[in-house]
Amino acid sequence: MNEGRQHADERGHIGEPLSWRSPASFALTVTTVPAGRPSAEWFDQPPPRQLACGESRRFPISVRYPTHPASRTGRLYHSLRSSDKPTERPLAQKKSRIARVYLARRGRQAAKRCRDRTVRPVSEWFARSETRVEWMIPRYTRPQMGRIWSEEHKIELWLRVEIAVAEAWAERGLVPAEALERIRQARCDLARMREIEAEVDHDVIAFIRATVESIGEEAGRYFHLGLTSSDVIDTALALQLVEASDLLVADLDALLAAVGEQAVRHRRTVMVGRTHGVHAEPITFGFKLAGWYAELQRQRERLLRAREEIRVGKISGAVGTHAHVPPEVEEAVLARLGLRVDPVSTQVVGRDRHALFLMTLAGIGATLDRFATEIRHLQRTEVRELEEPFDPSNMGSSAMPHKRNPHESERMTGLARLLRSYVHAALENVVLWHERDISHSSVERVILPDACIVLDFMLDSMTDIVRNWVVYPERMRRNLEATHGAIFSQRAMLALVQAGMDRQQAYRLIQRLAREAWEREVPLRTLLENEPAVRAHLSAEEIEGIFDLEPFIRYVDTAFQRVGLPLEEPVGVDPR
Secondary structure, three states: OHHHOOOEOOOOOEOOOOOOOOOOOEEEEEEEEOOOOOOHHHHHOOOOOOOOOOOOEEOOEEOOOOOOOOOOOOEEEEEEEEOOOOOOOOHHHOOOOOOEOEEOHHHOOOOOEOOOOOOOOOOOOOOOOOOOOOOOOHHHOOHHHHHHOOHHHHHHHHHHHHHHHHHHHHHOOOOOHHHHHHHHOOOOOHHHHHHHHHHHOOHHHHHHHHHHHHHOHHHHOOOOOOOOHHHHHHHHHHHHHHHHHHHHHHHHHHHHHHHHHHHHHOOOOEEEEEEOOEEEEEEEHHHHHHHHHHHHHHHHHHHHHHHHHHOEEOOOOOOOOOOOOOHHHHHHHHHHHOOEEOOOOOOOOOOHHHHHHHHHHHHHHHHHHHHHHHHHHHHOOOOOOEEOOOOOOOOOOOOOOOOOOOHHHHHHHHHHHHHHHHHHHHHHHOOOOOOOOOHHHHHHHHHHHHHHHHHHHHHHHHHHHHHHOEEOHHHHHHHHOOOOOHHHHHHHHHHHHHOOOOHHHHHHHHHHHHHHHHHHOOOHHHHHHHOHHHHOOOOHHHHHHHOOOHHHHOOHHHHHHHHOOOOOOOOOOOOO
């Protein structure tokens, strides 16, 4: 085991990356690292400390390896060795930056793709040696969402479906009471399930056999009665997606609250509105955020509709005909589980539902991308009206100490791209052969957990950004004046039109004066006052009124009322 272990330096970086041939199987040791930043001495301590849950074991497992351990709540340190074929040279001599190791069923595959990864805080449940990692890298996995998509929880839901089926059969007298009680106490040992899966190459069969071992053959006669694998898989998947949706709705609610608070706080914080990236007319920062708030409300409604669309199961048998499980059993089972019945299923629930779900998640991601892009633009040095929160202990650049980069917002943009890519795969999954094939299965094992995990991370990150960002109202006011009043050109033109000037004549006149104000850096007000054609139509008071900000913010309150935002902060709120 020791020759495969990589020591880490004081920064927590594993010394040399991993590179593998294709051995028959691997043994995995996972050790935890103390919270905070451990010392170099900690890493030098032999041997690796194993988790309380067990020794290093050989079993098929899928792992994505980071280059260096995680931070804060726990750090992972991994060591691998081939139990059958040692590598030709020490691992420290391997050249790849990082190995993403896939130990497939029966341990037949090894690392083939490399990417630079670091690890995000992980929870204790992730660090257990019995946990198989099949979803997004830990860097972007929050514990609650990660648990929903853990293999342990998936098996719990499979058992829940099987128990509900047994109960429905028992109500019709086809499962004896004693057998039902045994089934209700059923447990599935994951290690045993993996051993069986390595033999039969079928996860549901392995699950059934491992579970029956816990209840005995007599009760096992009634386990999985009349079902096909997809009855269990698709119905349990619906439960997972509902759980994930509920968590995402809660995330959206938290972000809505944060955006709403900031909108109210900056309801009358005047700034320039921009179109095409160019100064247009005055708005308020709160008005901009009210638009964000309205968009998030729409996305919440879409997510709830997608949740309802995906809240569908099936207990209808091999090709959906109820040949071995009557519809009333299906209805009873799904009612127990809080799911709706798929009116007409094949062997699987139609994948158009899952495609719609992924499109909804990608749409929310696009909204967050829009917000993040706005923050990035406003944080540019030349603008500097808004900044992401920045911890003084953070380092914005490895080379330039002055840098405070909008890296959180940039990460939002990158992850949103990932979400959008999943939509294409989900749409491809809609097209299956006849009553089903399994071309969708391998895809969904990646895109459904990863999409939920990454959006959960994005929503939490954006909430943190919005709650703690730094707003510069004085810089907003300064930028508002950068065009020397040219942003009031439309009010000047309309004032001339209302005073009797031809519209095209007024447009050309104000266009010329606005360009002059910009190029000569002379206030537009001064140019208007000195222009005979303008003075012939407008008085000095009327010219002064053109530059009044109130007409631009007069109806901000109307927008707030339309989206349900209060006009004043609650008493006791500390304004920023």
